[in-house]
Amino acid sequence: MYLLIPAAGMGKRMGSDRNKLLLMLRSRPLIAWTLLAAEASQAIQWIGIISQPYDWDELKGILAELNLQKPVELIAGGATRQESVYNGLQALPSDAQQVLIHDGARCLATPNLFDRCAEAVLHCPGFIAAVPVKDTIKVVDDSGVIQNTPNREYLWAAQTPQGFNVNLLKQCHAEGVENGWAVTDDAALFEKCGYQVKIVAGEETNLKVTTPQDLAIAEFILEMRKKGK
Secondary structure: OEEEEEOOOOOOOOOOOOOHHHOEEOOEEHHHHHHHHHHHOOOOOEEEEEEOHHHHHHHHHHHHHHOOOOOEEEEEOOOOHHHHHHHHHHHOOOOOOEEEEOOOOOOOOOHHHHHHHHHHOOOOOEEEEEEEOOOOOOEEOOOOOEEEOOOHHHOEEEEEEEEEEHHHHHHHHHHHHHHOOOOOOHHHHHHHOOOOOEEEEOOOOOOOOOOHHHHHHHHHHHHHHHOOO
16 A cells, blocks of 8 residues: 655644654654554555655655665655645556555554555545544634534544545546645545545544644653553
């Protein structure tokens, strides 16, 4: 299985002036935790990190320290996540038929999650990892007045990995460029092109590290894992 890791963003909400994936979490850069999980996955055989070239020297240092046994390729990112994934798809080895796309900021994904997702994408053209929403969700208008309370039973919070048939996803990205579509994830492109996207059970601990508070939660989760809890 081939894995693309979009890692080209900045850490503005983290209060950082650099790529947040290079910030430290328990003595390792954030992205190192994702790479170690991918290394431990039984299914993943190739990793592509989509990042800005000015981060490559630091990323090469991280890779040298981790000494991963699986091949890792650095791919130039774009101005948006959508552009970055497009670039990543073009850089996949020619024999890649399915791909997992995992946000580098979700640094607590486990090898088991990667393996389950790698199995799922063999049986459907597109899926996302997700967890059921626990909170009651309110839809509000521009003035803050509640307009609707959707049934929580049908609401899921999207995570990554997301997995797709490579040729279909390339077609969707090409159509997105042609039509000027701006989306926040690849599943949205798949949906806009009329393809079904299924749900694979994600992990409650697979949070996206976006703010300093998230970083503190991630520290706690890693500490609990270390203790076997």
